[in-house]
Amino acid sequence: MGDYEVHTDQKYVQALLENDNRLIAEIYTRFAPKVVGYIQKNNGNESAARDIIQEALITIYDQAKTKGLTLSCPFDAYFFLICKRKWLNFLKKNKPTGVTINEEVTSIDTNVQQQADETALYEGRASLFNQMLEQMGDACKKLLKLSFSIKSMEEVAKKLTVSYAYARKKKSLCIGKLTKMVQESAQYQTLKNL
Amino acid sequence: MDEKTILLFDDYLQGALSPEEKDRLELRLKTEPELKDAFTIFKDLNGHLSHQFSDERTSFKDTLETLADKHLKTTEAPKKDVKVISFRPLRYLVAASVIVLFGVTFWFQMQDVGYDDYSFKGSIDLVERGGDESAFAKAEKAFNEGLYTDAISYFDDIIGNDPDNTQVLFYKGIALVETEDYVNATSIFTKLSNGNSVFKYKAQWYNALNFLKQENIEQCKQILLKLPPEAENYNEAQELLKKL
Numbered sequence: 065m066g067d068y069e070v071h072t073d074q075k076y077v078q079a080l081l082e083n084d085n086r087l088i089a090e091i092y093t094r095f096a097p098k099v100v101g102y103i104q105k106n107n108g109n110e111s112a113a114r115d116i117i118q119e120a121l122i123t124i125y126d127q128a129k130t131k132g133l134t135l136s137c138p139f140d141a142y143f144f145l146i147c148k149r150k151w152l153n154f155l156k157k158n159k160p161t162g163v164t165i166n167e168e169v170t171s172i173d174t175n176v177q178q179q180a181d182e183t184a185l186y187e188g189r190a191s192l193f194n195q196m197l198e199q200m201g202d203a204c205k206k207l208l209k210l211s212f213s214i215k216s217m218e219e220v221a222k223k224l225t226v227s228y229a230y231a232r233k234k235k236s237l238c239i240g241k242l243t244k245m246v247q248e249s250a251q252y253q254t255l256k257n258l
Numbered sequence: 259m260d261e262k263t264i265l266l267f268d269d270y271l272q273g274a275l276s277p278e279e280k281d282r283l284e285l286r287l288k289t290e291p292e293l294k295d296a297f298t299i300f301k302d303l304n305g306h307l308s309h310q311f312s313d314e315r316t317s318f319k320d321t322l323e324t325l326a327d328k329h330l331k332t333t334e335a336p337k338k339d340v341k342v343i344s345f346r347p348l349r350y351l352v353a354a355s356v357i358v359l360f361g362v363t364f365w366f367q368m369q370d371v372g373y374d375d376y377s378f379k380g381s382i383d384l385v386e387r388g389g390d391e392s393a394f395a396k397a398e399k400a401f402n403e404g405l406y407t408d409a410i411s412y413f414d415d416i417i418g419n420d421p422d423n424t425q426v427l428f429y430k431g432i433a434l435v436e437t438e439d440y441v442n443a444t445s446i447f448t449k450l451s452n453g454n455s456v457f458k459y460k461a462q463w464y465n466a467l468n469f470l471k472q473e474n475i476e477q478c479k480q481i482l483l484k485l486p487p488e489a490e491n492y493n494e495a496q497e498l499l500k501k502l
Contacts, residue, residue, distance in 0.1 A: 080318070083318050085325070088321060088322070089325055092325050092326070092328070092329035092330070096329060100330070110330060110331045111331070114331075117326070118322055118323075122319065129309050129315075130305045130306055189302070190306060194310070206419065210420070212307040212312075213422065223421070233265070236265055236268040237261060237264055239264070239300060239304060240261070240264030240267070243259065243264075243296055243299045244296075246303070247295065
């Protein structure tokens with residue numbers, strides 16, 4: 065974290081963290097329409113906008129939850145930029161030819177950009193973790209999924225009919241293996257150099 | 259990274275190292291960038307996975323779905339190869355609730371048209387991005403095509419590997435109601451309502467509807483009476499109770 069001031073809109077990040085229905089609803093009423101408008105103007109519809117908005121909010125929530133997220137700029141601008149980038153990425157992947165993108169010529173606050181960059185970096189890492197997990201052997205994948213959804217290693221051990229000590233050790237070794245897979249992946253090297 | 263290092267990392271994160279061992283590792287982390295890098299990933303993976311599979315995250319996603327349903331339209335054709343309109347379980351529950359909200363006057367008519375007419379025109383969404391030939395994909399497809407018996411057998415495959423997958427259990431409950439296997443449906447809904455998952459109260463509400471479908475009004479009422487105010491279907495349940 066830098067030495068910047070925390071923006072008052074931090075309350076929206078907090079609302080996501082606390083699953084605060086009322087304030088999260090405000091995100092939908094105050095900030096979502098702008099995203100919907102942008103996507104509609106750029107070869108999309110409200111349904112596509114919905115997917116982008118949901119994805120963006122989940123990413124922000126995930127980041128805030130696991131790495132902490134201190135907002136130094138207005139939520140509106142930050143959220144919009146994340147959605148906009150997501151949408152442009154989507155277009156790039158899915159409509160390779162003949163798409164004209166309505167790039168608005170507005171200058172974006174560097175603070176907002178920096179904050180959105182951090183989120184993008186976080187997301188890249190998280191999605192790499194998920195990808196590598198899916199590529200693991202079934203035994204490790206199953207053990208990890210069980211361990212992290214059940215929490216109690218005693219129960220996991222019982223379920224897999226192995227000893228507690230074995231389950232714990234195996235879990236660590238699987239995470240170790242996953243660490244190695246991440247570290248050796250090309251994407252990780254790219255992310256590292258960003 | 260060898261086994262010893264991995265277990266050392268793990269002990270460090272669990273706080274299981276002696277002060278000397280801890281100092282020694284911290285010193286190594288300062289001087290060995292490769293090790294530091296591996297340690298950071300190892301630590302982040304622990305945090306990431308435990309968040310990714312948490313009930314809390316599932317509840318959060320449910321909140322977002324409910325709010326998006328309320329504030330954003332999804333009239334466009336769904337992206338998946340499902341012929342039905344996108345109709346998530348939450349909306350399905352809302353639809354089911356709407357049915358029971360019809361007035362007392364139409365009560366008997368309502369029972370005639372009620373549950374079966376409105377039920378499973380919808381689709382469920384089980385496959386995370388990149389899902390393919392998994393039991394999840396097969397279950398989702400069968401369920402969405404109305405092949406509930408097939409769906410149940412795929413659900414069973416998933417549950418066999420992951421007995422605590424509450425989402426799948428919940429859908430299996432719905433499929434069982436649809437195949438009129440009321441007893442097993444009740445047993446699943448009861449198990450879920452006694453648990454602590456996000457489906458706790460939905461399952462309870464659904465169990466009430468299960469009895470409603472069997473026209474077992476007394477049992478239906480009993481279950482509705484136990485639904486606590488924090489349940490998302492509480493208001494509907496109160497309305498329904500009045501009408502019963």
